[in-house]
Amino acid sequence: MDPPIINEASFSAANPSSYSLAEIWPFPINGELSRGGGGLGLRMCNFGAFAEANSTRDVSVDESTVTEQSAGGRKLRDANSEEDESSKLVSTSSAKDLKNSNGKRMKMSGSRDENGGSKSEVEANSGPENKPAEQSTKPSEPPKQDYIHVRTRRGQATDSHSLAERARREKISERMKVLQDLVPGCNKVIGKALVLDEIINYIQSLQHQVEFLSMKLEAVNSRMNSPIEGFPSKDLGAATFDSTGMLFGSQATREYMQGSQPEWLHMQVGSSFDRET
Amino acid sequence: MTPQPSLMKPNSIKTRFAYGFLRALNSLNKNKTSSPSSPKVIFRRCRMIKLAADASMASAVGSRRAWSRAVLCKIRCQRALAMRGRIRSGGFTRRSGAGKGFGVGRTDGLRKLVPGGGAMDLCSLLDETAHYIKCLTTQVQVMRNIVDICST
Numbered sequence: 001m002d003p004p005i006i007n008e009a010s011f012s013a014a015n016p017s018s019y020s021l022a023e024i025w026p027f028p029i030n031g032e033l034s035r036g037g038g039g040l041g042l043r044m045c046n047f048g049a050f051a052e053a054n055s056t057r058d059v060s061v062d063e064s065t066v067t068e069q070s071a072g073g074r075k076l077r078d079a080n081s082e083e084d085e086s087s088k089l090v091s092t093s094s095a096k097d098l099k100n101s102n103g104k105r106m107k108m109s110g111s112r113d114e115n116g117g118s119k120s121e122v123e124a125n126s127g128p129e130n131k132p133a134e135q136s137t138k139p140s141e142p143p144k145q146d147y148i149h150v151r152t153r154r155g156q157a158t159d160s161h162s163l164a165e166r167a168r169r170e171k172i173s174e175r176m177k178v179l180q181d182l183v184p185g186c187n188k189v190i191g192k193a194l195v196l197d198e199i200i201n202y203i204q205s206l207q208h209q210v211e212f213l214s215m216k217l218e219a220v221n222s223r224m225n226s227p228i229e230g231f232p233s234k235d236l237g238a239a240t241f242d243s244t245g246m247l248f249g250s251q252a253t254r255e256y257m258q259g260s261q262p263e264w265l266h267m268q269v270g271s272s273f274d275r276e277t
Numbered sequence: 278m279t280p281q282p283s284l285m286k287p288n289s290i291k292t293r294f295a296y297g298f299l300r301a302l303n304s305l306n307k308n309k310t311s312s313p314s315s316p317k318v319i320f321r322r323c324r325m326i327k328l329a330a331d332a333s334m335a336s337a338v339g340s341r342r343a344w345s346r347a348v349l350c351k352i353r354c355q356r357a358l359a360m361r362g363r364i365r366s367g368g369f370t371r372r373s374g375a376g377k378g379f380g381v382g383r384t385d386g387l388r389k390l391v392p393g394g395g396a397m398d399l400c401s402l403l404d405e406t407a408h409y410i411k412c413l414t415t416q417v418q419v420m421r422n423i424v425d426i427c428s429t
Binding site: 168175176178182197202213214215218 | 306
């Protein structure tokens with residue numbers, strides 16, 4: 001599959017300039033070219049309908065160079081005008097091959113067969129030197145059975161590993177977006193590393209807050225002996241929800257925590273000393 | 278201080294955490310000795326309260342999430358360790374799956390912070406991190422409210 005890939009890349013990248021490219025190239029490459037074009041037709045047909053127009057255009061460029069070489073003194077404009085017919089021709093030839101190899105694509109390329117049927121003299125021009133190469137290369141290619149329709153931009157890889165990797169990256173960036181929405185003040189930060197730093201800081205601050213609050217709870221519990229048993233737990237549960245209006249931003253809580261923890265520790269130590277003396 | 282039923286969602290994680298945590302605090306208070314406490318005892322009680330908060334948070338979330346499973350497992354292991362004095366090694370950790378473009382040190386830091394994060398790939402690690410952050414904010418809110426109510 002190597003030569004078709006190279007051909008596909010070069011032709012899809014430099015579509016208009018491929019005429020001059022074909023003129024520069026010596027003749028023996030021509031067979032290689034047409035072979036690549038045939039393989040390309042098969043490959044791109046597998047990708048589905050959206051890629052079809054692209055593939056036929058590439059192949060037509062390919063094919064027109066062939067006719068030009070065989071006719072010798074033809075003008076470039078002629079090749080240009082013949083582009084459509086020759087494209088149909090190539091699609092018909094590839095359609096025949098496809099019928100041979102796997103009958104799945106028959107319906108798609110059958111309509112093209114009817115279109116290209118009238119242009120028989122073009123077929124006679126360039127058919128004979130084109131087809132044997134294709135026939136020889138087709139059986140070597142494994143028929144692709146399972147395929148998915150993928151919409152890619154130019155130059156993006158389409159093999160399964162890259163697709164899986166792309167899907168994974170999209171998933172990760174989606175999660176990162178969710179996390180950015182979750183962590184306050186994280187929307188302005190640019191760059192994944194900094195966002196991750198921010199997230200780590202936020203989690204650490206939250207864990208420290210839990211620690212600090214447990215210390216505070218301990219202090220409250222020890223100060224008034226078992227205050228919670230006085231309440232039925234349902235009321236307390238409701239009460240905790242009543243006062244959920246006191247929501248806080250993380251910045252405030254961070255400052256609060258950093259500011260008040262040493263004082264509180266001081267107080268705690270002092271009170272314990274008081275108790276001991 | 279009448280309960281407002283409109284504000285209470287009986288099955289939310291917040292409600293379940295509040296109930297579980299208050300129950301744990303009650304049982305801690307019952308076990309409390311009224312002897313004058315040294316700083317070491319105070320520190321130990323702080324740790325007990327924090328453990329209770331973590332445990333009730335994790336059990337409120339349930340076993341759907343990987344981080345709550347990890348917290349519950351860790352607490353169980355610690356209890357068993359405290360009872361038997363036996364040391365068990367933790368779960369396996371995964372080092373290879375750091376994503377490209379992310380600093381390896383940063384994802385490692387995240388793995389250390391999120392419980393059970395050592396064995397996750399990056400996608401699920403970020404997912405669990407999001408849920409963990411939500412639960413931590415809930416925990417902080419509820420604990421703060423309990424402190425406010427008890428101290429006034």
